[in-house]
Amino acid sequence: MGARELGQAALRLLNADPTASMGQIATAAGISRATLHRTFATREDLIKFLGRMSLESWRDALDGAGIEAAGDGGDPREITDAMRRLCGELIRDADEYGFILTDPTAERDEELVSEAELLQNRELRFYAAAQEAGVLRADLPVAWIANAVFGLLVGLRDGLRRGDIAVRDAERLLRETLFNGVSAR
Amino acid sequence: MGARELGQAALRLLNADPTASMGQIATAAGISRATLHRTFATREDLIKFLGRMSLESWRDALDGAGIEAAGDGGDPREITDAMRRLCGELIRDADEYGFILTDPTAERDEELVSEAELLQNRELRFYAAAQEAGVLRADLPVAWIANAVFGLLVGLRDGLRRGDIAVRDAERLLRETLFNGVSAR
Numbered sequence: 001m002g003a004r005e006l007g008q009a010a011l012r013l014l015n016a017d018p019t020a021s022m023g024q025i026a027t028a029a030g031i032s033r034a035t036l037h038r039t040f041a042t043r044e045d046l047i048k049f050l051g052r053m054s055l056e057s058w059r060d061a062l063d064g065a066g067i068e069a070a071g072d073g074g075d076p077r078e079i080t081d082a083m084r085r086l087c088g089e090l091i092r093d094a095d096e097y098g099f100i101l102t103d104p105t106a107e108r109d110e111e112l113v114s115e116a117e118l119l120q121n122r123e124l125r126f127y128a129a130a131q132e133a134g135v136l137r138a139d140l141p142v143a144w145i146a147n148a149v150f151g152l153l154v155g156l157r158d159g160l161r162r163g164d165i166a167v168r169d170a171e172r173l174l175r176e177t178l179f180n181g182v183s184a185r
Numbered sequence: 186m187g188a189r190e191l192g193q194a195a196l197r198l199l200n201a202d203p204t205a206s207m208g209q210i211a212t213a214a215g216i217s218r219a220t221l222h223r224t225f226a227t228r229e230d231l232i233k234f235l236g237r238m239s240l241e242s243w244r245d246a247l248d249g250a251g252i253e254a255a256g257d258g259g260d261p262r263e264i265t266d267a268m269r270r271l272c273g274e275l276i277r278d279a280d281e282y283g284f285i286l287t288d289p290t291a292e293r294d295e296e297l298v299s300e301a302e303l304l305q306n307r308e309l310r311f312y313a314a315a316q317e318a319g320v321l322r323a324d325l326p327v328a329w330i331a332n333a334v335f336g337l338l339v340g341l342r343d344g345l346r347r348g349d350i351a352v353r354d355a356e357r358l359l360r361e362t363l364f365n366g367v368s369a370r
Binding site for chain 1: 202203204284287289290292293316319320321322323324325326328329330332333334335336337338339340341343344349350354358361362363364365366367368369
Protein backbone atom coordinates (compact mmCIF):
# COMPACT_ATOMS: atom_id res chain seq x y z
CA MET A 1 0.00 0.00 0.00
CA GLY A 2 1.53 3.32 -1.09
CA ALA A 3 1.70 6.43 1.06
CA ARG A 4 -1.24 8.05 -0.77
CA GLU A 5 -3.44 5.00 -0.45
CA LEU A 6 -2.56 4.75 3.24
CA GLY A 7 -3.26 8.46 3.54
CA GLN A 8 -6.75 7.96 2.09
CA ALA A 9 -7.50 5.18 4.56
CA ALA A 10 -6.23 7.34 7.44
CA LEU A 11 -8.32 10.25 6.19
CA ARG A 12 -11.54 8.26 6.25
CA LEU A 13 -10.96 7.31 9.89
CA LEU A 14 -9.65 10.71 11.03
CA ASN A 15 -12.62 12.51 9.47
CA ALA A 16 -14.89 10.35 11.63
CA ASP A 17 -12.63 10.49 14.71
CA PRO A 18 -9.89 13.15 14.64
CA THR A 19 -8.30 11.63 17.75
CA ALA A 20 -7.78 8.16 16.17
CA SER A 21 -4.43 6.63 17.18
CA MET A 22 -1.80 5.09 14.88
CA GLY A 23 -2.97 1.65 16.07
CA GLN A 24 -6.58 2.41 15.12
CA ILE A 25 -5.48 3.85 11.76
CA ALA A 26 -3.44 0.71 11.01
CA THR A 27 -6.43 -1.49 11.88
CA ALA A 28 -8.74 0.58 9.67
CA ALA A 29 -6.25 0.28 6.80
CA GLY A 30 -6.00 -3.48 7.35
CA ILE A 31 -2.26 -3.42 8.06
CA SER A 32 -0.08 -3.86 11.10
CA ARG A 33 1.08 -0.96 13.21
CA ALA A 34 4.68 -1.80 12.25
CA THR A 35 3.84 -1.53 8.53
CA LEU A 36 2.13 1.82 9.09
CA HIS A 37 5.19 3.05 10.97
CA ARG A 38 7.47 2.11 8.08
CA THR A 39 5.65 4.69 5.94
CA PHE A 40 4.93 7.25 8.67
CA ALA A 41 7.40 7.18 11.56
CA THR A 42 5.08 9.22 13.79
CA ARG A 43 1.45 10.32 13.88
CA GLU A 44 2.69 13.85 13.29
CA ASP A 45 4.39 12.74 10.05
CA LEU A 46 1.12 11.22 8.88
CA ILE A 47 -0.85 14.38 9.73
CA LYS A 48 1.71 16.51 7.88
CA PHE A 49 1.44 14.24 4.85
CA LEU A 50 -2.33 14.65 4.90
CA GLY A 51 -1.84 18.37 5.39
CA ARG A 52 0.25 18.51 2.20
CA MET A 53 -2.38 16.49 0.32
CA SER A 54 -5.09 18.90 1.50
CA LEU A 55 -3.04 21.90 0.35
CA GLU A 56 -2.66 20.30 -3.09
CA SER A 57 -6.40 19.83 -3.16
CA TRP A 58 -6.95 23.47 -2.13
CA ARG A 59 -4.57 24.61 -4.89
CA ASP A 60 -6.49 22.46 -7.39
CA ALA A 61 -9.71 24.11 -6.15
CA LEU A 62 -8.32 27.61 -6.78
CA ASP A 63 -6.95 26.53 -10.17
CA GLY A 64 -10.16 24.72 -11.10
CA ALA A 65 -12.32 27.72 -10.24
CA GLY A 66 -10.14 29.94 -12.45
CA ILE A 67 -10.02 32.73 -9.89
CA GLU A 68 -7.03 34.59 -11.40
CA ALA A 69 -8.45 34.74 -14.92
CA ALA A 70 -11.79 35.97 -13.60
CA GLY A 71 -10.24 38.38 -11.09
CA ASP A 72 -7.81 39.90 -13.59
CA GLY A 73 -10.55 40.24 -16.20
CA GLY A 74 -12.68 42.22 -13.77
CA ASP A 75 -16.00 41.24 -15.37
CA PRO A 76 -18.65 40.99 -12.59
CA ARG A 77 -20.46 38.11 -14.25
CA GLU A 78 -17.28 36.08 -14.70
CA ILE A 79 -16.19 36.84 -11.16
CA THR A 80 -19.58 35.68 -9.88
CA ASP A 81 -19.25 32.45 -11.88
CA ALA A 82 -15.73 31.86 -10.54
CA MET A 83 -16.98 32.52 -7.02
CA ARG A 84 -19.71 29.90 -7.49
CA ARG A 85 -17.21 27.40 -8.88
CA LEU A 86 -14.90 28.13 -5.96
CA CYS A 87 -17.66 27.35 -3.44
CA GLY A 88 -18.30 24.01 -5.12
CA GLU A 89 -14.62 23.13 -5.22
CA LEU A 90 -14.04 24.12 -1.59
CA ILE A 91 -16.97 22.00 -0.43
CA ARG A 92 -15.50 18.93 -2.08
CA ASP A 93 -12.24 19.79 -0.36
CA ALA A 94 -13.79 20.33 3.06
CA ASP A 95 -15.71 17.09 2.72
CA GLU A 96 -12.65 15.08 1.72
CA TYR A 97 -10.13 16.65 4.11
CA GLY A 98 -12.66 17.56 6.81
CA PHE A 99 -10.73 16.90 9.98
CA ILE A 100 -7.61 18.77 8.91
CA LEU A 101 -9.47 22.10 8.62
CA THR A 102 -9.24 22.42 12.38
CA ASP A 103 -6.41 20.02 13.26
CA PRO A 104 -4.01 21.72 15.68
CA THR A 105 -1.00 19.60 14.61
CA ALA A 106 -1.29 20.79 11.01
CA GLU A 107 -1.79 24.39 12.20
CA ARG A 108 1.49 24.26 14.08
CA ASP A 109 3.68 23.07 11.19
CA GLU A 110 5.62 26.00 9.74
CA GLU A 111 6.02 24.52 6.27
CA LEU A 112 2.29 23.81 5.96
CA VAL A 113 1.38 27.21 7.41
CA SER A 114 3.59 29.14 4.96
CA GLU A 115 2.30 27.09 2.01
CA ALA A 116 -1.26 27.71 3.21
CA GLU A 117 -0.53 31.44 3.35
CA LEU A 118 0.39 31.48 -0.34
CA LEU A 119 -2.93 29.87 -1.24
CA GLN A 120 -4.78 32.12 1.19
CA ASN A 121 -3.20 35.14 -0.53
CA ARG A 122 -4.50 33.94 -3.90
CA GLU A 123 -7.99 33.75 -2.41
CA LEU A 124 -7.61 37.20 -0.82
CA ARG A 125 -6.57 38.77 -4.13
CA PHE A 126 -9.60 37.22 -5.79
CA TYR A 127 -11.97 38.52 -3.10
CA ALA A 128 -10.38 41.98 -3.44
CA ALA A 129 -10.95 41.85 -7.22
CA ALA A 130 -14.55 40.78 -6.55
CA GLN A 131 -14.98 43.82 -4.29
CA GLU A 132 -13.47 46.10 -6.98
CA ALA A 133 -15.90 44.70 -9.53
CA GLY A 134 -18.86 45.31 -7.20
CA VAL A 135 -19.59 41.60 -6.73
CA LEU A 136 -18.67 41.44 -3.03
CA ARG A 137 -19.41 44.06 -0.40
CA ALA A 138 -16.55 46.53 -0.01
CA ASP A 139 -17.42 47.31 3.63
CA LEU A 140 -16.15 43.92 4.82
CA PRO A 141 -12.37 43.32 5.11
CA VAL A 142 -11.19 40.69 2.59
CA ALA A 143 -9.44 38.83 5.41
CA TRP A 144 -12.82 38.48 7.10
CA ILE A 145 -14.48 37.29 3.90
CA ALA A 146 -11.85 34.53 3.68
CA ASN A 147 -12.42 33.67 7.35
CA ALA A 148 -16.19 33.62 6.81
CA VAL A 149 -15.83 31.22 3.86
CA PHE A 150 -13.54 29.01 5.92
CA GLY A 151 -15.87 29.12 8.93
CA LEU A 152 -18.94 28.22 6.86
CA LEU A 153 -16.98 25.27 5.43
CA VAL A 154 -16.25 24.09 8.98
CA GLY A 155 -19.96 24.43 9.81
CA LEU A 156 -20.82 22.51 6.65
CA ARG A 157 -18.31 19.77 7.43
CA ASP A 158 -19.80 19.32 10.91
CA GLY A 159 -23.34 19.33 9.57
CA LEU A 160 -22.48 16.72 6.94
CA ARG A 161 -20.64 14.59 9.48
CA ARG A 162 -23.54 14.66 11.94
CA GLY A 163 -26.06 14.04 9.19
CA ASP A 164 -27.81 17.41 9.74
CA ILE A 165 -27.23 18.41 6.12
CA ALA A 166 -27.71 16.40 2.95
CA VAL A 167 -24.66 16.29 0.64
CA ARG A 168 -26.75 17.44 -2.32
CA ASP A 169 -27.89 20.55 -0.38
CA ALA A 170 -24.41 21.56 0.71
CA GLU A 171 -23.53 23.80 -2.21
CA ARG A 172 -26.82 25.70 -2.19
CA LEU A 173 -26.67 26.23 1.58
CA LEU A 174 -23.11 27.54 1.47
CA ARG A 175 -23.69 29.86 -1.47
CA GLU A 176 -27.03 31.19 -0.29
CA THR A 177 -25.76 31.85 3.22
CA LEU A 178 -22.42 33.29 2.15
CA PHE A 179 -23.87 35.57 -0.54
CA ASN A 180 -27.24 36.54 0.92
CA GLY A 181 -27.20 35.69 4.61
CA VAL A 182 -29.92 34.11 6.71
CA SER A 183 -32.12 37.16 7.22
CA ALA A 184 -35.60 36.94 5.65
CA ARG A 185 -35.48 40.57 4.48
CA MET B 186 -4.87 28.12 43.01
CA GLY B 187 -8.42 26.75 42.59
CA ALA B 188 -9.59 24.61 39.68
CA ARG B 189 -11.35 27.57 37.99
CA GLU B 190 -8.32 29.82 38.30
CA LEU B 191 -6.10 27.03 36.94
CA GLY B 192 -8.66 26.51 34.17
CA GLN B 193 -8.42 30.18 33.19
CA ALA B 194 -4.62 29.99 33.00
CA ALA B 195 -4.83 26.81 30.90
CA LEU B 196 -7.41 28.45 28.66
CA ARG B 197 -5.15 31.40 27.86
CA LEU B 198 -2.37 29.06 26.75
CA LEU B 199 -4.61 26.55 24.93
CA ASN B 200 -6.32 29.34 22.96
CA ALA B 201 -2.88 30.35 21.67
CA ASP B 202 -1.62 26.77 21.25
CA PRO B 203 -4.28 24.04 21.36
CA THR B 204 -1.56 21.36 21.50
CA ALA B 205 0.06 22.71 24.70
CA SER B 206 1.14 19.91 27.05
CA MET B 207 0.42 19.58 30.77
CA GLY B 208 4.04 20.64 31.43
CA GLN B 209 3.63 23.80 29.36
CA ILE B 210 0.28 24.55 31.02
CA ALA B 211 1.83 24.17 34.49
CA THR B 212 4.69 26.52 33.51
CA ALA B 213 2.25 29.09 32.13
CA ALA B 214 0.23 28.93 35.38
CA GLY B 215 3.43 29.30 37.42
CA ILE B 216 3.03 25.99 39.23
CA SER B 217 4.74 22.61 39.12
CA ARG B 218 3.51 19.78 36.97
CA ALA B 219 2.85 17.77 40.15
CA THR B 220 0.60 20.52 41.50
CA LEU B 221 -1.31 20.69 38.23
CA HIS B 222 -1.78 16.93 38.29
CA ARG B 223 -3.26 17.10 41.80
CA THR B 224 -6.16 19.13 40.36
CA PHE B 225 -6.36 17.47 36.94
CA ALA B 226 -5.10 13.87 36.87
CA THR B 227 -4.87 13.87 33.06
CA ARG B 228 -4.89 16.38 30.21
CA GLU B 229 -8.27 14.90 29.23
CA ASP B 230 -9.68 15.75 32.67
CA LEU B 231 -8.51 19.33 32.23
CA ILE B 232 -10.06 19.60 28.75
CA LYS B 233 -13.35 18.18 30.05
CA PHE B 234 -13.32 20.70 32.89
CA LEU B 235 -12.84 23.51 30.35
CA GLY B 236 -15.55 21.94 28.22
CA ARG B 237 -17.98 22.14 31.13
CA MET B 238 -16.98 25.77 31.77
CA SER B 239 -17.58 26.61 28.11
CA LEU B 240 -21.02 24.96 28.20
CA GLU B 241 -21.92 27.05 31.27
CA SER B 242 -20.83 30.11 29.35
CA TRP B 243 -22.92 29.05 26.32
CA ARG B 244 -25.94 28.55 28.61
CA ASP B 245 -25.37 32.01 30.09
CA ALA B 246 -25.23 33.38 26.53
CA LEU B 247 -28.62 31.83 25.66
CA ASP B 248 -30.10 33.02 28.98
CA GLY B 249 -28.58 36.49 28.63
CA ALA B 250 -29.93 36.92 25.10
CA GLY B 251 -33.42 36.00 26.34
CA ILE B 252 -34.11 33.73 23.36
CA GLU B 253 -37.06 31.84 24.91
CA ALA B 254 -38.98 34.98 25.92
CA ALA B 255 -38.46 36.49 22.47
CA GLY B 256 -39.15 33.24 20.60
CA ASP B 257 -42.34 32.46 22.56
CA GLY B 258 -43.58 36.05 22.16
CA GLY B 259 -43.21 35.79 18.40
CA ASP B 260 -42.71 39.53 17.86
CA PRO B 261 -40.33 40.02 14.90
CA ARG B 262 -38.69 43.09 16.41
CA GLU B 263 -38.06 41.37 19.74
CA ILE B 264 -36.76 38.27 18.01
CA THR B 265 -34.40 40.43 15.95
CA ASP B 266 -33.15 42.12 19.12
CA ALA B 267 -32.63 38.74 20.83
CA MET B 268 -30.76 37.51 17.76
CA ARG B 269 -28.45 40.53 17.94
CA ARG B 270 -27.87 40.01 21.65
CA LEU B 271 -27.18 36.33 20.99
CA CYS B 272 -24.49 37.19 18.40
CA GLY B 273 -22.78 39.49 20.89
CA GLU B 274 -22.91 36.88 23.67
CA LEU B 275 -21.64 34.08 21.43
CA ILE B 276 -18.70 36.19 20.28
CA ARG B 277 -17.60 36.77 23.87
CA ASP B 278 -17.94 33.03 24.36
CA ALA B 279 -15.97 32.10 21.24
CA ASP B 280 -13.26 34.57 22.16
CA GLU B 281 -12.94 33.26 25.73
CA TYR B 282 -13.24 29.52 24.98
CA GLY B 283 -11.82 29.70 21.47
CA PHE B 284 -9.80 26.50 21.24
CA ILE B 285 -12.53 24.26 22.62
CA LEU B 286 -14.91 25.08 19.72
CA THR B 287 -12.95 22.62 17.58
CA ASP B 288 -11.17 20.49 20.19
CA PRO B 289 -11.54 16.78 19.33
CA THR B 290 -11.15 15.60 22.94
CA ALA B 291 -14.16 17.64 24.06
CA GLU B 292 -16.15 16.45 21.03
CA ARG B 293 -15.60 12.84 22.02
CA ASP B 294 -16.87 13.12 25.59
CA GLU B 295 -20.41 11.75 25.84
CA GLU B 296 -21.42 13.84 28.85
CA LEU B 297 -20.28 17.07 27.19
CA VAL B 298 -21.87 16.10 23.88
CA SER B 299 -25.28 15.37 25.42
CA GLU B 300 -25.19 18.59 27.48
CA ALA B 301 -24.20 20.50 24.31
CA GLU B 302 -27.17 18.96 22.50
CA LEU B 303 -29.60 20.37 25.06
CA LEU B 304 -28.19 23.87 24.51
CA GLN B 305 -28.11 23.35 20.74
CA ASN B 306 -31.80 22.40 20.89
CA ARG B 307 -32.61 25.67 22.66
CA GLU B 308 -30.85 27.53 19.86
CA LEU B 309 -32.65 25.48 17.21
CA ARG B 310 -36.06 26.23 18.74
CA PHE B 311 -35.21 29.92 18.73
CA TYR B 312 -34.13 29.87 15.08
CA ALA B 313 -37.34 28.00 14.20
CA ALA B 314 -39.37 30.69 16.03
CA ALA B 315 -37.40 33.35 14.12
CA GLN B 316 -38.33 31.62 10.85
CA GLU B 317 -42.01 31.49 11.92
CA ALA B 318 -41.93 35.20 12.67
CA GLY B 319 -40.42 35.98 9.27
CA VAL B 320 -37.10 37.16 10.73
CA LEU B 321 -34.97 34.31 9.35
CA ARG B 322 -35.27 32.72 5.92
CA ALA B 323 -37.56 29.69 5.97
CA ASP B 324 -35.79 28.05 2.99
CA LEU B 325 -32.72 27.18 5.08
CA PRO B 326 -32.88 24.23 7.53
CA VAL B 327 -32.59 25.42 11.14
CA ALA B 328 -29.82 22.87 11.72
CA TRP B 329 -27.82 24.58 8.98
CA ILE B 330 -28.47 28.03 10.44
CA ALA B 331 -27.03 26.79 13.76
CA ASN B 332 -24.05 25.29 11.89
CA ALA B 333 -23.53 28.53 9.98
CA VAL B 334 -23.51 30.57 13.20
CA PHE B 335 -21.05 28.12 14.73
CA GLY B 336 -18.83 28.15 11.63
CA LEU B 337 -18.75 31.94 11.46
CA LEU B 338 -17.74 31.98 15.13
CA VAL B 339 -14.85 29.62 14.30
CA GLY B 340 -13.82 31.94 11.44
CA LEU B 341 -14.06 34.93 13.77
CA ARG B 342 -12.00 33.18 16.44
CA ASP B 343 -9.26 32.41 13.90
CA GLY B 344 -9.33 35.95 12.52
CA LEU B 345 -9.06 37.45 16.01
CA ARG B 346 -6.26 35.06 16.96
CA ARG B 347 -4.27 35.86 13.84
CA GLY B 348 -4.90 39.58 14.21
CA ASP B 349 -6.82 39.78 10.89
CA ILE B 350 -9.87 41.19 12.64
CA ALA B 351 -10.11 43.91 15.29
CA VAL B 352 -12.04 42.92 18.42
CA ARG B 353 -14.27 45.99 18.15
CA ASP B 354 -15.28 44.99 14.58
CA ALA B 355 -16.13 41.39 15.47
CA GLU B 356 -19.79 41.88 16.30
CA ARG B 357 -20.56 43.96 13.22
CA LEU B 358 -18.76 41.50 10.92
CA LEU B 359 -20.58 38.49 12.33
CA ARG B 360 -24.02 40.11 12.26
CA GLU B 361 -23.64 41.68 8.84
CA THR B 362 -22.33 38.48 7.28
CA LEU B 363 -24.77 36.17 9.01
CA PHE B 364 -27.84 38.32 8.29
CA ASN B 365 -27.03 39.84 4.92
CA GLY B 366 -24.17 37.86 3.41
CA VAL B 367 -21.12 39.12 1.55
CA SER B 368 -22.73 39.80 -1.84
CA ALA B 369 -22.74 43.47 -2.91
CA ARG B 370 -26.27 43.20 -4.31
